[in-house]
Amino acid sequence: MEMTGSYIINSPRQKVWEAMNDPQVLKQAIPRCDEAIRHSDTEFTAVFSFKLGFIKPQLKSLITISDINAPNSYVMSAEGQGKIAGLAKGKANVVLIEKDAITTLLEFKASGDMQGTIADLATKLVTKTAQKLADDFFERFDQVLSSQQQAV
Template structure:
């Protein structure tokens, strides 16, 4: 599965960068995220659940960052495991471009693979769900970052 996306975040690039590296901000933005635990500056664990039709898998994902070029880009790799979900692996290249003093363009290219019960049952449903999760995440991320910059 491959995905790309372009999203306008209504905050300055430095603030977006800091938020993209803050597990607690990401927890607020990731739909149905139950936990986000930082292990180091480049690793954290996220636990979340999602809906795939009548199936509601729960994943525990180890997320690591590499090729860091602050505040411009990084590569995010994730490996998630869950009883029902099986194994999910993915990698995304994330790039931030300053549009003006208050707006950032976030672009990503991602690829992923799932193995297990869900992958066998409905690969098209997985792809549609992944795109919806990405759209929901960036919509919520924009809101969370905007709310936090007011503090």
């Protein structure tokens, strides 16, 4: 599965960078995220569920950040497992481009693979669901950052 995307985030690039590396911000932005635990500056675990047709599998993912070029880019790798979801692996190259003092363009190119019952049954549905999750995440991420800025 391959995905690309670009999103306008209504925050300065440095704030977007900090938020993309903050598990608690990510927990708020990831739809149906139950847990986000930091293990180190480059590694955390996220537990979330997602809707795939009529089922809601849960996935526990170890997320690792590498090839860091702060505040411009990094590579995010994830490997997760769930009882129903099976095994999921993915990697995303994330680039932050400063559009102006208060706006950042976030671009990503991701690839992933899923093995297990769900992958066997519904490859097209998995791809559609992954794109919807990405869209929902970035919409919520922008809202979380906007609310943080209004609170300051």
